[in-house]
Amino acid sequence: MSHMAERAEHLWGGWGDPANAMALPPSIQSLLGVLNTAPAPATPLADLRPAPSRVDPGPLRDIVGAAHVHTDDATRLRRSGGKSTPDLLRQRAGEVSSAPDVVVCPSTHDEVQALLTFCSSARLAVVPHGGGTSVVGGLSPQADRYAGVVAIDLWRLNSLVDLDPVSRIATLSAGMRAPDAETILNQQGFTLGHFPQSFEYATIGGFAATRSSGQASAGYGRFDAMVVALTVATPAGSLTVGRAPASAAGPDLRQLFLGSEGTLGIITSVTVRLRPLPPETTYHGWSFPTFDEGLDAVRALAQDGPLPTVLRLSDELESTLQYSTDGALLIVATPHPHPHPLPGATGLGPEIGEKWLRGRYSGPYLRDALLDAGAFVETLETAAFWSRLPQLYRAVRDAFGDTFLLLCHISHVYETGASLYFTAVGPMISPAHWSEVKAAVSDAILANGGTISHHHGVGTDHRDWYVREVGELAIDTLRAAKRRLDPHGILNPGVLIPLP
Template identity: 35%
Template sequence: MTGVKHQKWWGWGVEGIAFTHEDKPRLAPFVMEKIGIDLNTPGTPPPAFEDLKVPASQLGDDLGATLRDAVGEQYVDTTDLNRVVHTYGKGLVDLVRVRAGDLPRVPDAVVYPADEDQVRQVVDAVVAADGVIIPFGGGSNISGSLTPQPAEQRVVVSLDLGRLSRVLEVDEAAGLARIQAGALGPDLEEQLNARGWTMGHQPDSFKHSTLGGWVATRSSGMQSDRYGDIADITRGMRVVLPGKVIVLRPLPSTSSGPSVREMILGSEGRLGVITEVWVNVHRLPENREIIAYLFPTWAAGIAAMHEISESDAAPTVTRVSDANETAFSLSMQKPSKGLAAKAGPILFNVLERRGWDLSAACLSYIGYEGTESHLKYEKGLVGKIVKKHGGIKLGKGPGSLYDQKKFDTPYIRDFLLDIGALGDVSETAAPWSKLMNLYANTIRAANEAYAELGVKGFAMCHLSHSYHSGACLYFTFAFPPATDVPAEQIEQYWQVKKAIQQSFIDNEATISHHHGVGTDHAHWLEDDISPAGTDVMAGLLKSVDPGRNLNPGTLLPAHREW
């Protein structure tokens, strides 16, 4: 036993936790109306692992012995279950393929180093044997960054950083912490909180993703409006390459030429194995609140988020859902009792008398942290902006519920797969001036793709991160494929996904705001950063890894690989 926690081989999260609709009476009618699926129909559970045909490990005796000498016998795992766990991330295509037993290339071994010296030994040994190394954190990636290339003939080693999970030191004067790259979100926060600090980084995958994975994919968290994206939080790091280690000290700013730190951020394992990261940390706030608001329209909500970004207020969270996502959120509510059960209908009746079209209403969550006086000041500023744009305050209750459940959403995708529906996400970012056209055209593109397939689909969106010049739009889409054949389901999924991603490019947005490139988004890289920009990236990767031993196939479109 390695002591490292892993997610289910067939889905999101841990065994024993699953989504259910039985305590949400409005959800089944909503889903039936939007995509024509009956939630009460018994689902098809994942297959038994024993029914999968797992390719045999190709780990040779010599390399196997070298790896065992480096990390210890029990930390080189060639069992079928662990190798399958490390074959895919948690993207929709990953889950469809693994449930179907589609395993064209599985890592030949999973290796668990205990420290940087062992990482160096493993990297050197695998590269000397002309093998492939794929760094692995929590396995939550949804853009195809973890899967070996199907045609790869060389030995593939999944390098699991799960044993490197400690907060090594905190520089209290500087507000910096040195943390091992394999630390999961809850574990690193628990260690920091015990010392009175927080990193404040909370992506959707927080419970099942690691610091190294966040850095490798340029992650963003729900509280990035205050704490920054991982690119802002990361100040220094150590990265193992064959025969050497990149050491970047945690400096507040430098003018030391092109930023090597920025090169590593988002490199998805292609520029080495991240072992330690220096990050900004902050004292635990005295108070923390999430307040819910309601806007009459999506345009009003977007305009309010824009104005908040320009104001003196500095919330931790600025989020607003479109009407579709708002309706979905309301359908997910459990039955209320007492006054709470009466308050909703009364409020909606009042809003209707004021002339609101409730089918267009948009739910918003805004977060605040700090002293009591600071929260009062910021809520006052935000309240005036919300009112100016026709919004109303719903209060702490809905905000607290959102805060409690914010990491549970990915479980819904497994539930949908069980009952025969495909659900996934695509996120992007664009300037404020482009957001409304981007939103409208992307929703239209998704609906046109559904029409071409002849299926009943649904698409919704929320603004999740605000910046000085623009914001992130996060789209969720779901539909029942017109086939039971997994390969054909994937083809239909890609027809919708490609329509959405192409809309991002056509509307001057980026291919990904925080999920990374992987293999899923690489097709559009040249459109995003230009062919010349891709030349620079390909040249950098090739100079560091001429033998393509470090997670080959990710980041670059296939025709740009060497």
């Protein structure tokens, strides 16, 4: 079975492997009774027909070979949009206007470079495709002004290019999925330690392009902090940025491409810092009387240590609904058999920690089950300095109003602050209605010292707030850099940077 066929089930209408589709737990089924939802099945993939492809595949075939250029409906549909709830609702309703005209699968940096050179000359918009897991509209460019849309799927760039065990660095091709990277590195005694909820499908290049952060970020850091070097293809040519463990040789240009979401170039390989695979990791649960008390304890660990590998504090409602515990649940993972005692907390033992571990990637499956059952569910996240967090937490809750059950946790901590991750569950609403709620919440985030995204990225959904967060002059500076690298603006147009 080819990888393309293997991916067929993954990238349309739902998350991941249908074999892992999830039944709703009884607690959530009873919740749905309260919400008074009615089943809302998705339109079957086979019933959908995208508009005819506008792109001549010939020149693309000359670059990557005919076997790697796809214009069939199913492949195009599977590369259509990302995995936000509005994306899913549109897809489930049979809306297919975002399908690319053609899907091209290069296998080398040079092929990616040649594709970009050609697409730039032909004024074809390009959407880079890694795992396809964007939840912020990062795969939904505004391409009306272009002759067509080419999805460049990087899955064939899937190799370990180099591993330097002395320096503890490895160069990985950008299309490699996270589980493949972990498997290969584990065999050499190393780990990246990067386990976001999208782990099963997301790619190394996608992590870099979106500044991903994983569930073990307390111990291993954000993905951008692991990146030692990047190789990037742009319509204007190729470059490699990052050369040494640290440098004072000018601005850190890695940081221009990290978080650029495919708008400045296509990342084709990433050199990452490795850590030795720990002999074991234990997961324990602790309970604090309140979220506020848990927050103080988490801050003490983040600022003064000892810092666990995973540090995840749920607020009272999330603790009750997801874990049936009182107070605020803290999950702590450490590379030691016994956890440190936590002042003010009640130890709940390893069972609840292991339960969290088993379910760590199941959120998106649960979402599909909830959507099937006619409920609305979506997540959003932010980060702020510690002194602003309590006020930010309240302001976001207020902005959500009482339409939703609102769950929150802190799962990424720093010396100076932390992230807040919200899950909203409620009766089904339209994407337009959600868009209004999300706008109010995004306003509240900016008004209370939060960033518009700690780890989901900007895409198209956060773009207006991103502009407000960094300011027009900063956006214009990015535009100037983009014009040099992408003179015809073909790369993911309208994502991250507003069209002029």
